[in-house]
Amino acid sequence: MTSAGDAKLLIEGVSRAFVGPRGEGTVALADTDLAIATNDFISILGPSGCGKSTLLRIVAGLDRPSTGRVALNGRVVTAPGPDRGMVFQSYTLFPWLTVGQNIAFGLRERGVPPARQAEVVDAYLGRMGLRGFEHHLPRQLSGGMQQRTAIARALANDPDILLMDEPFGALDNQTRGLMQELLLDIWERDRKTVLFVTHDIEEAIFMASRVVVMTARPGRIKADVPIDLPHPRRYTIKTTPAFNALKARLTEEIRVEAVAAASAG
Amino acid sequence: MARPFTPIGQPARLALGVSFFALFFATWAFFTLGGFVSKTFLADPWTMLRDGWVLLTRFDFLTDIGMTVWRVLGGFVMAAAVAVPLGIAMGAYKPVEALLEPFVSFARYLPASAFVPLLILWAGIGESQKLLVIFIGAVFQIVLMVAGQVGQTRRDLVEAAYTLGASDGGVIRRVLLPANAPGIAETLRLVLGWAWTYVIVAELIGSSSGIGHMIIDSQALLATGKMIFGIITIGVIGLISDLCFKALNRAAFAWTLA
Ligand SMILES: Nc1ncnc2c1ncn2[C@@H]1O[C@H](COP(=O)(O)OP(=O)(O)OP(=O)(O)O)[C@@H](O)[C@H]1O
Ligand SMILES: [Mg+2]
Numbered sequence: 027m028t029s030a031g032d033a034k035l036l037i038e039g040v041s042r043a044f045v046g047p048r049g050e051g052t053v054a055l056a057d058t059d060l061a062i063a064t065n066d067f068i069s070i071l072g073p074s075g076c077g078k079s080t081l082l083r084i085v086a087g088l089d090r091p092s093t094g095r096v097a098l099n100g101r102v103v104t105a106p107g108p109d110r111g112m113v114f115q116s117y118t119l120f121p122w123l124t125v126g127q128n129i130a131f132g133l134r135e136r137g138v139p140p141a142r143q144a145e146v147v148d149a150y151l152g153r154m155g156l157r158g159f160e161h162h163l164p165r166q167l168s169g170g171m172q173q174r175t176a177i178a179r180a181l182a183n184d185p186d187i188l189l190m191d192e193p194f195g196a197l198d199n200q201t202r203g204l205m206q207e208l209l210l211d212i213w214e215r216d217r218k219t220v221l222f223v224t225h226d227i228e229e230a231i232f233m234a235s236r237v238v239v240m241t242a243r244p245g246r247i248k249a250d251v252p253i254d255l256p257h258p259r260r261y262t263i264k265t266t267p268a269f270n271a272l273k274a275r276l277t278e279e280i281r282v283e284a285v286a287a288a289s290a291g
Numbered sequence: 292m293a294r295p296f297t298p299i300g301q302p303a304r305l306a307l308g309v310s311f312f313a314l315f316f317a318t319w320a321f322f323t324l325g326g327f328v329s330k331t332f333l334a335d336p337w338t339m340l341r342d343g344w345v346l347l348t349r350f351d352f353l354t355d356i357g358m359t360v361w362r363v364l365g366g367f368v369m370a371a372a373v374a375v376p377l378g379i380a381m382g383a384y385k386p387v388e389a390l391l392e393p394f395v396s397f398a399r400y401l402p403a404s405a406f407v408p409l410l411i412l413w414a415g416i417g418e419s420q421k422l423l424v425i426f427i428g429a430v431f432q433i434v435l436m437v438a439g440q441v442g443q444t445r446r447d448l449v450e451a452a453y454t455l456g457a458s459d460g461g462v463i464r465r466v467l468l469p470a471n472a473p474g475i476a477e478t479l480r481l482v483l484g485w486a487w488t489y490v491i492v493a494e495l496i497g498s499s500s501g502i503g504h505m506i507i508d509s510q511a512l513l514a515t516g517k518m519i520f521g522i523i524t525i526g527v528i529g530l531i532s533d534l535c536f537k538a539l540n541r542a543a544f545a546w547t548l549a
Contacts, residue, residue, distance in 0.1 A: 180455070
């Protein structure tokens with residue numbers, strides 16, 4: 027567990043209530059505390075509508091908490107910035123830019139010299155298996171390739187933390203498995219700090235160093251499970267007894283919440 | 292029943308399009324040449340073409356066409372230059388929208404043609420009056436349509452840009468503008484089409500040149516062939532400018548088609 031002192035990202039008493047069209051309030055996220063250490067890979071697991079996206083958007087600075095605060099490297103987050111890279115569930119590549127230009131978007135915005143931009147883009151094209159697609163437009167790519175480009179676009183900025191909101195949610199199972207391995211490989215090599223939202227239990231365990239389970243709405247953190255599986259992990263780990271034990275435990279935790287969410291409507 | 296949305300090949304599409312024009316002219320020829328309609332009220336197609344040839348060769352109709360085209364383009368370019376930036380500002384900034392939207396929504400329903408008598412009082416019967424009619428007819432439409440476009444900008448793209456470190460200016464330059472450029476170009480194409488109808492109204496009253504002026508002149512002489520030739524000229528020029536605009540948009544915004 028991470029103590030507040032050496033945390034890279036600190037979420038303190040963050041909650042979020044929305045006011046509906048008829049003035050009624052919805053608490054999307056109840057008081058949430060979470061400390062994330064450098065190089066942590068945290069998976070956030072929770073039933074639909076429990077406020078996972080809301081939490082991630084608050085960390086990204088795209089939404090403001092109703093109470094509490096988020097601090098990155100000790101500085102309170104007030105607005106979005108390139109220090110927190112975000113990969114969205116929906117496809118958010120700029121459709122008028124090529125793959126290469128999409129990856130270079132943040133670099134160009136920061137005024138990085140073109141030669142250096144080209145170097146970085148080239149490196150990520152290689153790492154993401156996108157060579158040969160540099161000049162393609164997003165809509166000429168498959169969903170998996172679009173999300174690889176989106177990850178490359180976020181990583182090209184060299185962010186302090188990578189925020190991922192169910193980035194593989196729309197992909198088929200095989201592609202999803204390959205993407206998990208790709209992301210895990212990047213994390214094992216670069217030791218990025220990652221906050222990864224998913225509702226897929228296997229996905230959460232496979233990549234994470236910690237899995238945080240949230241309750242049904244209003245979301246709260248219910249369990250914080252360290253994942254001590256050895257690295258480097260290969261997909262074969264998904265069939266080991268240790269993995270299955272974790273899966274059984276988390277399935278139980280999440281089932282209770284899913285039932286609660288379903289009965290709450 | 293035929294299945295809806297079944298695609299059609301390019302040759303068939305062309306043939307069908309051309310055949311309706313042929314049908315139109317054939318019907319017209321049938322009624323006029325067949326003697327069902329008096330020549331005084333409706334000239335037949337051949338008379339129309341002959342009159343057109345006379346207009347072009349002897350009455351310097353090309354100059355009239357040139358005048359009309361320049362008025363449309365002049366008024367339209369002025370309107371676009373004012374309206375596009377204003378529309379973008381309205382779409383992007385809520386206070387600007389709150390300030391201007393009610394007025395512009397009202398002003399767009401003011402008929403440009405009804406301004407003609409007033410504009411003649413203000414600006415005389417010179418070129419500025421013609422340009423102003425086009426300007427008034429086009430500017431409010433463009434403002435509202437562009438504002439609507441920009442207001443609909445995909446928020447997820449805007450948010451993605453911010454998380455990539457874009458500044459407010461960067462978001463406007465590198466997301467808002469490119470995302471909406473095709474829609475704005477399409478709006479301009481549409482409004483240019485409407486501008487053609489305003490210019491003729493402006494030329495019908497107090498004008499000494501232009502296609503509209505020729506049409507009014509011919510009315511006094513009951514020269515229906517010339518009048519129809521003038522009307523068809525407008526149609527043809529409108530069609531050509533529309534096709535050019537479309538081709539330009541396709542070339543400039545290939546990413547919307549890929
Ligand atoms: N802008 C908003 N206005 C009002 N209510 C909102 C808004 N955004 C989210 N909510 C509500 O807050 C709750 C949490 O939403 P959120 O998108 O964070 O859930 P989630 O855990 O990401 O769900 P999912 O797994 O389906 O993506 C939902 O009930 C949602 O209806
Ligand atoms: Mg969500």
